[in-house]
Amino acid sequence: MNLPESYLEYSKRRYGLDHDRHDWAPADRRGPLQLKSGKKAAAFIVVPLEFFPLDPPAKPFSHPGSMKTPYPDLRHYTTRDYGSRVGVFRILKALEDVGLKATFAVNAAVAERYPPLLKAVEHAGHEIAAHGVSTAHIHHAGLSCQQEEELIDRCRAAFPDAKTWISPARNQSYRTLDLLAKARFEVCLDWEPDQRPLALRTEYGPITSLPLMNELSDYTLLIDRRQQADDWAAQILEAAQFHLDTYADAGAQCFGFTLTPYIVGQPFRVSSLRNLLSGLAGMPELEVVTAAQVNSSFLLPGQA
Amino acid sequence: MLSDPNLYDYWPYAGRPKLVWPGEKKLAFWIAPNIEYYEYAPPANPKRQAWPRGNPDIVGYSQRSWGNTIGHWRLMELLDKYGMRGSISLSIGLIDHHPEIIEAVAERDWEFFSHGIYNTRFSYEMTEDQERAVIRDSIESVERATGQRIRGYLAPALTHTEQTMDLIAEEDFWYTCDLFQDDQPQPVKTKSGKLISLPYSLEVNDVITYSVMGYTPDQYTDMLKRHFDQLLEEGEESGTVMCIPLHAYLVSQPHRLRPFEEALAYIASHSDDVWITTGREIADYFRNTYWDQSLMDIRARGVAKGGSGFELA
Numbered sequence: 001m002n003l004p005e006s007y008l009e010y011s012k013r014r015y016g017l018d019h020d021r022h023d024w025a026p027a028d029r030r031g032p033l034q035l036k037s038g039k040k041a042a043a044f045i046v047v048p049l050e051f052f053p054l055d056p057p058a059k060p061f062s063h064p065g066s067m068k069t070p071y072p073d074l075r076h077y078t079t080r081d082y083g084s085r086v087g088v089f090r091i092l093k094a095l096e097d098v099g100l101k102a103t104f105a106v107n108a109a110v111a112e113r114y115p116p117l118l119k120a121v122e123h124a125g126h127e128i129a130a131h132g133v134s135t136a137h138i139h140h141a142g143l144s145c146q147q148e149e150e151l152i153d154r155c156r157a158a159f160p161d162a163k164t165w166i167s168p169a170r171n172q173s174y175r176t177l178d179l180l181a182k183a184r185f186e187v188c189l190d191w192e193p194d195q196r197p198l199a200l201r202t203e204y205g206p207i208t209s210l211p212l213m214n215e216l217s218d219y220t221l222l223i224d225r226r227q228q229a230d231d232w233a234a235q236i237l238e239a240a241q242f243h244l245d246t247y248a249d250a251g252a253q254c255f256g257f258t259l260t261p262y263i264v265g266q267p268f269r270v271s272s273l274r275n276l277l278s279g280l281a282g283m284p285e286l287e288v289v290t291a292a293q294v295n296s297s298f299l300l301p302g303q304a
Numbered sequence: 305m306l307s308d309p310n311l312y313d314y315w316p317y318a319g320r321p322k323l324v325w326p327g328e329k330k331l332a333f334w335i336a337p338n339i340e341y342y343e344y345a346p347p348a349n350p351k352r353q354a355w356p357r358g359n360p361d362i363v364g365y366s367q368r369s370w371g372n373t374i375g376h377w378r379l380m381e382l383l384d385k386y387g388m389r390g391s392i393s394l395s396i397g398l399i400d401h402h403p404e405i406i407e408a409v410a411e412r413d414w415e416f417f418s419h420g421i422y423n424t425r426f427s428y429e430m431t432e433d434q435e436r437a438v439i440r441d442s443i444e445s446v447e448r449a450t451g452q453r454i455r456g457y458l459a460p461a462l463t464h465t466e467q468t469m470d471l472i473a474e475e476d477f478w479y480t481c482d483l484f485q486d487d488q489p490q491p492v493k494t495k496s497g498k499l500i501s502l503p504y505s506l507e508v509n510d511v512i513t514y515s516v517m518g519y520t521p522d523q524y525t526d527m528l529k530r531h532f533d534q535l536l537e538e539g540e541e542s543g544t545v546m547c548i549p550l551h552a553y554l555v556s557q558p559h560r561l562r563p564f565e566e567a568l569a570y571i572a573s574h575s576d577d578v579w580i581t582t583g584r585e586i587a588d589y590f591r592n593t594y595w596d597q598s599l600m601d602i603r604a605r606g607v608a609k610g611g612s613g614f615e616l617a
Contacts, residue, residue, distance in 0.1 A: 053307030070351040070428050071305055072614075075462050078485040079506060085485055089317040114314050116605055136307070226517045266507050267487065267534035267546075268527040 021177065021200045022193070022209075032251020033196055034299045040285040041243035042254035044294050045102035046166070046189065046212055047091055047126075047261065049117065051109040051134040052080040060142055063135040063169050064219060065262070080262050084114055087265015092124055094274050098281040102259070103291040105131035105166045105189070108158035127290035129164035130155040130185070141173045148173060152183045163187055163292045166212070178203040187291050195243075195253040197295045208295045212256040213239070218263045229264070229272035237279045240286050247285075254294050310616055311469055311483065312490050312501060313608040321601050323488060323543035323594055325586075329579035330539030331532075332586045333571060334391050336481070336504065336549045337379055338419060338458075339405060341395040342368045346424035352463070354424040371553025372402055378556040380408065382565060386572045391583040393419040393458050393481070393549070396442045399449045410450040415582040417481070418442035420460020427463040436471050443475060455584050458482060458504065466614040473497030479587035487535060487544045489590045491599055493612040498595065502587055503545040507531075510554045521563035528567035536577060545586060 012018035035042060054077045056066045065080055067073040095102055104121045106128055111118050122128060132139065133151050143151075155162075164187040165180050172190055180188055181204035191200065192211040199206040214220065216239060221232045236257050243253045264273050280288055289297055325332045344365055346354035355361035383390055392409055394416050399406050409416070420427070421438055430438070439457070446454050457472045458481035469480060473494035480492060481504035492499040506512050508531050513519045519527070528548065535544040548567075555564050571578065579586075602608055610617030 055305040081485045086317040268531035
């Protein structure tokens with residue numbers, strides 16, 4: 001079969017990006033930003049609390065943490081559930097010991113299933129962000145507008161006050177951002193095109209994107225790439241130190257990373273987790289805040 | 305198909321009632337050598353191919369056979385050196401193939417539990433009667449060979465059906481190794497019997513660390529020590545369980561056994577705080593001492609769902 005002639009037509013071939021969510025603004029063409037606190041960089045910690053059902057759909061794709069062997073895959077179901085039962089409490093304790101607050105990104109299904117867990121997170125003063133319905137409810141371009149709005153509505157009902165959103169598997173349709181803004185979400189952690197807060201345009205006003213670094217994902221580094229926990233922790237500390245060291249030229253920048261309970265909540269990784277968190281807490285010029293706080297931590301351009 | 309197997313209720317780790325192991329120990333440690341038999345020419349199962357390359361898989365088969373010919377004996381000597389008894393996850397068919405191994409293990413008063421008949425016969429698509437036959441074959445074969453009544457089950461190749469837990473509970477099994485949701489035991493919601501989930505491990509299982517994750521022997525030793533340190537520290541608050549599941553065809557390799565010994569020596573040196581025991585003994589103690597207390601605390605959390613495995617209330 002031959003390709004149609006339109007295959008060589010490039011309707012978006014123009015200066016800048018091929019979408020309108022934000023403008024092209026390369027690093028060397030804009031002024032540095034500052035943090036209100038006078039610190040040199042900001043970091044935010046995301047703890048996903050996910051439900052992995054025993055009967056996941058294969059479409060639009062299998063969530064990376066999803067079941068792997070034929071039904072009933074008790075092995076992966078219980079391994080993931082370990083995170084919500086045991087691992088998350090190790091993370092909560094490690095955060096508490098160094099006095100850091102994180103953004104807990106919660107599936108609506110987890111909030112519905114495990115109210116005591118949500119209470120423990122709220123009680124400790126962490127941010128609760130909406131993380132979609134479950135890992136079996138991935139947002140994608142094949143959903144109708146109504147189907148996608150129903151998913152977001154279920155999350156809004158579970159988390160009436162949440163400001164921050166992460167889509168399951170950080171996947172979106174073309175209209176997800178519009179529907180999120182419509183549902184009053186202010187911060188979205190799916191896009192990572194910049195190293196500072198970035199306003200994305202939607203039909204319902206702007207939503208702020210913050211860079212949750214895919215290349216620092218604990219799932220990617222520890223499970224997919226099979227690195228050791230000390231090496232994982234060292235890379236996050238290096239990212240923080242890099243931003244402190246480049247502040248003079250680049251201004252204040254920010255980045256986020258994930259602590260996945262069923263991964264870094266494993267006993268043999270807890271010492272690395274503790275070293276990481278105390279390392280971050282011990283950087284006096286690094287601001288470690290929740291995702292919802294990062295945006296308001298920056299001075300707007302022109303503000304002194 | 306259900307999205308939640310309903311085999312246990314949610315039980316947050318923080319604030320559980322205190323477990324103390326016999327002798328005021330903080331951590332119950334058990335070691336589970338898998339002595340498996342993989343068939344040279346296994347029959348097909350519609351859900352999973354026995355050998356990834358197809359039958360016969362010469363390297364895969366003979367490496368596991370090496371595990372029984374050479375590896376097992378090295379590992380047994382090593383555990384003898386540290387006075388540790390193994391809990392053997394046994395491919396029951398091995399009783400017929402290699403009675404010398406069974407005899408040597410039984411002489412040491414180690415425990416046997418069932419890991420199916422062969423690691424190349426999967427539970428997928430078995431009828432209830434077929435799966436029950438595997439379980440009864442397991443009980444009878446071990447009893448005939450050693451006089452021991454088995455009390456634990458690890459489904460062959462970790463393949464399950466919706467009935468697995470009910471069937472073993474019905475046959476008076478005390479523990480399952482197939483559930484990985486916790487570092488402490490928990491009652492399993494079966495229709496009859498008194499079955500607990502006993503922490504086994506995939507994370508520190510040599511199949512995962514060597515065959516899946518590709519860690520080096522030194523990395524494995526380092527992770528075992530860290531795992532142990534963390535669970536021992538937490539065991540002060542409420543007793544924890546650590547298991548090292550092993551496969552001689554992996555851990556007894558000449559380049560791996562001595563680094564592994566370092567981890568074993570480290571654990572053995574903490575015997576003041578650690579109950580070095582078998583799966584059966586942990587299960588027995590938990591069932592007799594903490595079964596009711598655990599259920600009461602789970603109910604008190606307000607999220608118990610009722611019903612039983614694969615049957616919602």
